[in-house]
Amino acid sequence: MKNSVYRAPKGTRDLVWPDSERRRSFIDLFSAIAGSAGYAEIVLPMFEHIEVFQRLGDGTDVVSKEMYDFEDKGGRNLALRPEQTASIVRSYAEHRPSLPWKVWYAGPNFRYERAQKGRFRQFDQVGIEALGTEDAYLDVEVIAIAWRFYESLGLKQVDLLLNSVGTLQDRIRYIEALSEYFEKQKNGLSTEAQETLISNPLRVLDSKRDEDIKVVSEAPSILEYLSDEAKNHFNKVQEGLNKLKIPYSVKPNLVRGLDYYVQTTFEFTTKSIDAAQDAIGGGGRYDGLAAEMGAPATPGVGFALGLDRTLMACEAEKTFIGPGQFLQVYVVDTTGGENSLVITDELRQKGFKVDRSFGNRSMKAQMKAADKSGAKIALIIGEDEVEKGVVTIRDLRGEEGQEEIASDSVIANLEKRLG
RNA sequence: GUGACCGUAGCUCAGCUAGGUUAGAGCACCUGUUUGUGGUACAGGAUGUCGGGGGUUCAAAUCCCCUCGGUCACCCCA
Incomplete structure (x- = not known):
């Protein structure tokens, strides 16, 4: 691992x-x-x-x-x-x-x-x-x-x-003056800064080391060479x-x-x-x-x-925080999965964010997954619902509880709830 | 490239100082209490080449060496 x-x-x-x-x-x-x-x-x-x-x-x-x-x-x-x-x-x-x-x-x-x-x-x-x-x-x-x-x-x-x-010309003149200054102050610079001085004098101005900061603060300013x-x-x-x-x-x-x-x-x-x-x-x-x-x-x-x-x-700064919710609807199906196969496809085509579980898990396990998914609503399809031609729609986050609605009114109902 | 600290279950860590039976906890996960319903509670379950290699020892997660990786800092940059 x-x-x-x-x-x-x-x-x-x-x-x-x-x-x-x-x-x-x-x-x-x-x-x-x-x-x-x-x-x-x-x-x-x-x-x-x-x-x-x-x-x-x-x-x-x-x-x-x-x-x-x-x-x-x-x-x-x-x-x-x-x-x-x-x-x-x-x-x-x-x-x-x-x-x-x-x-x-x-x-x-x-x-x-x-x-x-x-x-x-x-x-x-x-x-x-x-x-x-x-x-x-x-x-x-x-x-x-x-x-x-x-x-x-x-x-x-x-x-x-x-x-x-x-x-470009200003910079060349400035680098000359700067090198001259740092050469004179060399002993006050850190060994690292002394090395930088050879390769790229301008970079010495950037040093964060305390010893260098003193020398740098008195160095000639580029603004005087513009x-x-x-x-x-x-x-x-x-x-x-x-x-x-x-x-x-x-x-x-x-x-x-x-x-x-x-x-x-x-x-x-x-x-x-x-x-x-x-x-x-x-x-x-x-x-x-x-x-x-x-x-x-x-x-x-x-x-x-x-x-x-x-x-x-x-x-x-606690701003531009991440996306709020990932899923809107979770479909729970205890009749083998075929019903949820069809309804998730329909809902997805309508633009809802929908997921379901696979592998014929128990209703309890599926409800647990629904909760964990973050979805706001669970659609429950069991034997009873299939017989009656309805779907149980359950609010997972609020106080609304659940109700049975006709299968063909699911989309309208979701549109109302998810606005 | 330099330095410091760190490396034990999916995650956060205890155990290492004074080596010694099957290596632990919490969270997460799975199952059940609940013969159709999550978020709380209780019960149970699965999970580890103790980063890797070598050495010391009767015996190493624990001591020593090497190595790989991580984190933070220097350098420098975004």
């Missing part, structure tokens, strides 16, 4: 009802909100040529150590997608749809890392991407869609963290958010884990989850990515939200 082969692989799990249905409703709600803003669904391959993802940045963990890569029988180097933005830009470069191109997606991503609370090797994300304009109001639209989605879920403890990492172009863009984003009354806080050391971001970056965190992983969503602008994949230079902006973590937050 506990052997290591016949079980879900590390970092994966089986989702069964009601969790499976909650996931579906989550995606349905997201689809409705993204659709209302002109975003169309896109369904992408779960794996790509590995080069697609290497565009995320050699110095990033996602590429250097978390990639599920493999060689197929044709000798192609492929990788399960660790995220979907890169695939979308690849799809854009491949098909060149007319602009603006606005798409939403939902589905699993894969990262090879140690699982912990709120972190899995296979995890679902929903997100949107919009390509084709540098207008900062598009950044605002994108952020607003995420924000309204959280509101629709009923989440109240979400914080929007906002930053600008400037243009060009006029980047400043204007960033101001317009903030102004737009203000107009929509979406609260945010500017966090200059918010740098995201993927190298392709320029200008706007943002992240959604929650206070409600009791776990170290409190980032439930994030995104930003990636104006250079399309060109890197062989398309004409095309600006883009988007976000991804973690489905599992967001649902954890919903659970903590």
Whole structure:
């Protein structure tokens, strides 16, 4: 039973009802909100040529150590997608749809890392991407869609963290200055941070270790290195958010884990989850990515939200709770099962959620199953009922008791009771 | 990749410190009390390679080693 082969692989799990249905409703709600803003669904391959993802940045963990890569029988180097933005830009470069191109997606991503609370090797994300304009109001639209989605879920403890990492040139200048500063302060940094400094200086800003926090807090701010172009863009984003009354806080050391971001970056965190992983969503602008994949230079902006973590937050805030009832009617038949075979089929065609038991069990056992099923109503068919041409209809949840009704009035009766 | 804790019935766990007859409890499940009626009560029943392998011992769920798996944290991200 506990052997290591016949079980879900590390970092994966089986989702069964009601969790499976909650996931579906989550995606349905997201689809409705993204659709209302002109975003169309896109369904992408779960794996790509590995080069697609290497565009995320050699110095990033996602590429250097978390990639599920493999060689197929044709000798192609492929990788399960660790995220979907890169695939979308690849799809854009491949098909060149007319602009603006606005798409939403939902589905699993894969990262090879140690699982912990709120972190899995296979995890679902929903997100949107919009390509084709540098207008900062598009950044605002994108952020607003995420924000309204959280509101629709009923989440109240979400914080929007906002930053600008400037243009590509700004970022290069900033990294130089930052490296210089950290080199001088090297002795005050943890050994881990010192290693990060070599591979990706920006990431040091993200460190959670106490010793680093002091050094980081006095580090030069990206905001001082923004060009006029980047400043204007960033101001317009903030102004737009203000107009929509979406609260945010500017966090200059918010740098995201993927190298392709320029200008706007943002992240959604929650206070409600009791776990170290409190980032439930994030995104930003990636104006250079399309060109890197062989398309004409095309600006883009988007976000991804973690489905599992967001649902954890919903659970903590007691909102967007799962489906209420699974079944409406349970048919109890002690005459061999043929009568229930026919009536369940009829009722199902009428749209009722109906189940029954199999295997000629005793009435008591069937009633027990009816109760456990959660159904509101039991339809009882025994010898007496068959003789009289009636069905006993019994209220399992309320005070209404039971009554015999004519067989041909069952549907009308159920419609009245279940409304 | 690093660290800490954990691994006994379907689930939650006791037993392990000072090794010793057929390994326990609660919940869930099945049957009955109720010759047609669930949710309460009572009675009975089925259920375990004590994660796996090796070692110590007359004897290991219990001690030692290895291994696999889980959880949480670091790293990083959703």
